[in-house]
Amino acid sequence: MFEDIPVDVGIIYEGERIRGSDMRIELGGPREEYKFELVQARGMDEIEDGKVIIIGQDISDFPERTNTPFGLIIEVAGKEVEKDLEGVAERRLHEYCNYIEGFMHLNQRYDIQMRISKKSFDKGFTSFKHMGEVLKRLFKSELSFIEKIQLTFITEPDLVKEWYSKALEIYEARDAKARGMSDDDVDVFYGCSLCQSFAPTHLCVITPQRYANCGAISWFDGKATAKVDPKGPVFEIPKGEVIDAKTGEYVGVNKVIQEKSLGEIERVQLYTTFGYPHTSCGCFEGCAFFIPEVDGFGVVHRNFKGQTVNGLNFVTISDLTAGGRQVDGFHGLSIEYMRSLKFLDADGGWGRVVWMPQDIKERIQDFLPPEIVPTIATESDVADLHQLKSWLMEKNHPIVERWSEEPGFAPTEIGEITVPTLEMPASAFPIQGIPSGMGFTIILKNAKIKAEKMIIKADKRR
Structure with missing residues (x-):
């Protein structure tokens, strides 16, 4: 399927991290104000199937370790394609881009950060044409409702800025659709496991009043995704019995969380930062x-x-x-969730x-x-x-x-606080079952540790 692509493509590359020292180019990212990715539904006669358009410099035109404004517009058409499916396809970009060897995709919408490694560039991944070929094949093979697809890559700064403003308006129109609904109005929430390649114990719970942490998937998006791709990474979560309406804890949610985190996370409370807060990946x-x-x-x-x-x-x-952990006092969230009446409601x-x-x-x-x-x-x-x-x-x-x-x-x-230091005398003692000189790992589960100061000293041995 990808024999003509100069690098490998497959699920094994999901979760690959590319450090700054190893990158050839960064598209978008925190150093660039203007960046976006956008999927738009079109009529069958409005686009040319398989066409890849590049406006501005191509990958090979940039000096090594460059950052650039970046926009990606994907136009899709088909008898079953509708506006409600735009967000569905858009979020799959995170998954499909990360299938590419030496390609890292983080975040979503107007927060995207993409890196291409020097190693993959040296193998020949030097053009957006390659990226376009991979994406169009994955979209059409994975999402059967897409019959035609056209991709436009933009690095021309003024055009990126122009389309960035248009994209924000489109995102806002999508987000507004779910406002006014209540979590009490529905019997089903939706789960998203797209980010588990980066945080294996994390699962987003998407409700009418709690958007996905990434800000890209609403309850309506979840519903549409689960319908067209029932075996995909977005799926139904029956709410089940309410355990605590104020904190947002449900029997059905806890059951699915336990299954999807392989038992690592047992309970989640949706509207609080304490106790059992909703986990986070890093795409919030x-x-x-x-x-x-x-x-x-x-x-x-x-x-x-x-x-x-x-x-x-x-x-x-x-x-x-981040990292799929539950940390008291820290809570990943979307901007849309901040508009919700359930925002940190229990707190x-x-x-x-x-x-x-x-x-x-x-x-x-x-x-x-x-x-x-x-x-x-x-x-x-x-x-x-x-x-x-x-x-x-x-x-x-x-x-x-x-x-x-x-x-x-x-x-x-608030001020400078001097805490007296209490140091235990250095002592060496054996631990049964662990040979002298062998390293070992101690894992503390459900532990809360408070320390005024931690002192780490090198062991000076002769």
Whole structure:
């Protein structure tokens, strides 16, 4: 099927990571403001089947280790193709691109990051024509409703920027469709396992009020996907009995989560960051993170380049959140979920959010309680936790009232804290069953460890 492609293509390459030092080129990514991938439904007579168009420089035209603005438009047609299937096909790009040897695809929509390795480039993968050939064959063989397909690769900066704006409007129109529905209105949720090649224990649970973490699959998208590709990575999850409506825990969801994570994850609560929070891969649009000093939450998104109010950047917070783990106080999410009435509902919702980047606040403020909007700080308002605490009191954020109502809680006096160091005397002792000098691994499950300081010293042996 791919004999004419200069590199291998297959599922074995899913999950392959390409470091910056090993890449030939990066398409989109965090250094580029304008990037997108978009699938559009067309009439049968509107496109030329199999045509690959390149506008701008091709892969081989760029110097080594280049970053470039990038757009990919895929137009599909067929008797069964409809607008509701655009998001279905679009999200499969993540899977199909990662089948290519030496090709890494991360994220989705307007957050895409793609890398081609130097090794694959040296093998001859030097043109978007090769990528187009792979994608058109995979789409038509895997998604039977696609009868015709045409692909356009754009690296010309001005055109990428122009289409980026159009793409945002298209994404918004899709997202708006599910608004107004409630999780209580349906008996079935949907699961997505597309990201398990990167995070084997992660499974996205998609509900009317909780979009997929990547921001690319709504409940309607999940329904359409499961219908046209019943054996694919998106499938039905019967809700089952409600265990806790406030936290969003359901018998049916827990059952499927246990199966798909091979028992690693036993419970998931959809509307909280504590206890059994929804897991995350690394493709989420943003993260909610707990700020214990003020008993509130911050939210940061992938395109925020600075430091958050607690001194951490998105990459650091992302590392703490991703990997299919359940980490108290960290929660991967989509921007659309932030517009939902179920957003962090069990944790206090918007009455508990104290900080977020200015651009995200502006994007979603029409969906926030109007009295909350002026009380949430941004990077333009405060620079650190000292200023945040003062801001919250000055603006009379609802969290301030919570400080007095919550027994035993007081906002931390933020400053330099000197903690006396207690060091155990060095000692060597045998562990039964482990020969001297042999390494071993200790795995702690369901453990919570709190330490004021950790000291690691080299063992100075003669």
